[in-house]
Amino acid sequence: MEINSDRLWSRIQALGEIGRTKEGGVTRFAFSSEDRKATDQVMEWMKEAGLQIYTDSIGNIFGRRNGLEEGASVLIGSHIDSVVNGGKFDGVAGVLSALEVIQVLEENNEHTKLPIEMVIFVNEEGSRFPGGLMGSMALAGRLPKDIVDTLKDSEGITLREALNEFGLSPDKIKEAHCTKGKFEAFFELHIEQGVVLEDQNVPVGIVNGIAGPYQLVVEISGRSGHAGAIPMYLRRDPMVVAGMAIQEVERSAIEEGETIRGTVGKIEAFPGGHNIIPAKVEFTVDYRDIDPENRLRAVNRLKNFIERQCKKRKLQYKIITTQDTPPTILDQRIVNFMEETAEENNISSFTMPSGAAHDAMNMHSLCPTGMIFVRSREGLSHCPEEYSSKEDLTEASSLLLHTVIRTANGILEKIKS
């Protein structure tokens, strides 16, 4: 049984035309007309593959293929919404490979013991309604209670209004919550969005964990003054410590563990002028790791560093934690069995963590979860240049196919015993 790589590729290209930007990227926000058009297109293909289609109250779309027996289904899928001027592979590769897998089974008249379902998760990117991962959060019962009224887009439209306009049921979003046991397992194929696979010269990644972000906002305050009039020895300049702290973010990320990443992505000086010593500097820090202890060591090291330097230079500081999401460690049984499946099918793979967040993080709380990465060209993502080759997509989809067949025939039950 083989993936029809031409069909998979041409569908990815076709979906890339919906919401296409003049730069050749895609802008397709959740609950937009482009989103509607794209999901309609995928649903048409789902019907072609013989799937029974249904939508839950938050707008996740499912397609089901019955098994020979009743029981928990094997779920596969991803998202098709995008960021502003994003790429055509992010999310789409996962949805269309899921569809491809089920269609290949159907065409080969291959029946599995358990049912298989595909899913298009709604609002993964959070481009219009911030936060993202909304569909999988709803499934996992993790959505904040009054989110439909508190969450607004940039024009002040509430999630409730958007859901209503889309023909969904904002008062029933709780019903999207699934019980444990509904799914035998969840698998998501996704582009890597990084450079590890390219560096390893391997087409396919098997994800063993998803890094959790720990985010801080640091404010350092000193004394403003004229850039010419204040001699160096009399200054209390917060920018200097901010610069040193940024270097410390890099050093701590390099030294506190192999998988940790540290980033300062935004910095602002107040009042902000080329001839003014700033009174205050504010910057963000983002640490991520699949090992929470590395992350904590780096955070504490940075905090101590800032404290020491501010004391030395008579500056004040404030550090606010804005996010502390624990990393997700994926089930080792799943990782092992996927590695075996890849080997048996001559698919060369590399086991690695994911630095970016994915719907799989939420699904992990419901059922055993696995992720497959596809090599990205130059690690480019969330931009028109995002690219994965047809060959790599086929290899990764092939691993998904064989993983799904074995799971839907009850391999997890065997591993348990």
Ligand SMILES: [Zn+2]
């Ligand atoms: Zn994505």
